[in-house]
Amino acid sequence: MNVRERFVAMMNFETPDRNLLAIRRQYPRLQIAKGREAIDGELESKIPFMLQRGGYIPHLDHAAHPEISWPDFCYYRSKLLELIEEHAGTGK
Numbered sequence: 533m534n535v536r537e538r539f540v541a542m543m544n545f546e547t548p549d550r551n552l553l554a555i556r557r558q559y560p561r562l563q564i565a566k567g568r569e570a571i572d573g574e575l576e577s578k579i580p581f582m583l584q585r586g587g588y589i590p591h592l593d594h595a596a597h598p599e600i601s602w603p604d605f606c607y608y609r610s611k612l613l614e615l616i617e618e619h620a621g622t623g624k
Contacts, residue, residue, distance in 0.1 A: 564592075564608050565599040571608050575615055583619040590616065 563574040582588040590612055596605055 562597055562599060564604065565597065565601075567604060568607050571604065571611060575608070575611055579612065579615045580619040583616065 563570045579590055582590070600608075
């Protein structure tokens with residue numbers, strides 16, 4: 533593969549020292565699949581903090597899970613964009 537043609541990344545979560553089964557047991561259902569109130573809580577509790585420190589690109593891990601409804605996914609993207617515009621690079 534030519535590195536100039538593609539961007540390849542490895543998420544910290546994918547390292548072998550993580551116990552994925554324990555994490556899945558602790559978080560059996562994705563927050564984004566629980567509806568708008570859960571989406572708001574999850575994004576508002578994490579995204580501003582991460583954006584203010586830099587070096588973070590918010591996104592779904594891999595692909596959207598089939599458990600997520602299209603309206604909730606659209607809401608998630610709108611809410612995420614709102615938080616990015618409000619907090620990215622502001623130092624707030």
